[in-house]
Amino acid sequence: MLRLAWNAGRFVWPKVRDLPRQAAGALQSPDTAQPFLQSPLAKTLIIVSAIALFVWWALPQLLWVRSPSIDAWAVRKVGGPIKRHDLVMFELKHPLAGPAPVNVTKYALCLPGDYLASYTMHSERYAKRLDAAYFCNGSLIGVSKPYGRSGQRLDYFGWKNGPVPAGQAYIGSSYKDGFDSRYFGLVPISALTRMERVL
Secondary structure (H helix, E strand, O other): OHHHHHHHHHHHHHHHHHHHHHHHHHHOOOOOOOOHHHOHHHHHHHHHHHHHHHHHHHHHHEEEOOOOOOOOOEEEEOOOOOOOOOEEEEEEOOHHHOOOOEEEEEEEEEOOOOEEEEEEEEOOOOOOOEEEEEEEOOEEEEEOOOEOOOOOEOOOOOOOOEEOOOOEEEEEOOOOOOOOHHHHOOEEHHHOEEEEEOO
């Protein structure tokens, strides 16, 4: 058995030992007079370096989103004035969000001057609780739920129908289990950062 392993090792070792030299030879130009920057090795190094530099710059610019509330996996800050249906990010401080503030990405669905209306109705699943439906300029933008997925009680945002005040915005999504302005109310526009979908 030892003899068999010894013979196999004598056969394999020279091939393994020569791999780095063969790889270097494959990348080198057969033309020794060719300048280094025109050689395959130099071109490979330039391309790999450019990709590495781009990734090093781009990754910190992206924010990865783990929420089913929005149709994006990665977003980036773009700034500028916020328009209806823009993606926005803000810091949420709410007992149901946890003890520490969290960054949340949603859509700006109703903005200053838009007519925001809410109508309450008896919950389909819980007879003693009310749900609220919210409309912006006549279009449905959200319906509250009396309880969250983990069973926590959710109180809907009480709103008297009328225009959204200056400097405020209704933030949400079409996701039925989303936690947004249906529950915590309007958000100051000054606290919002406009975002753009990347992936």
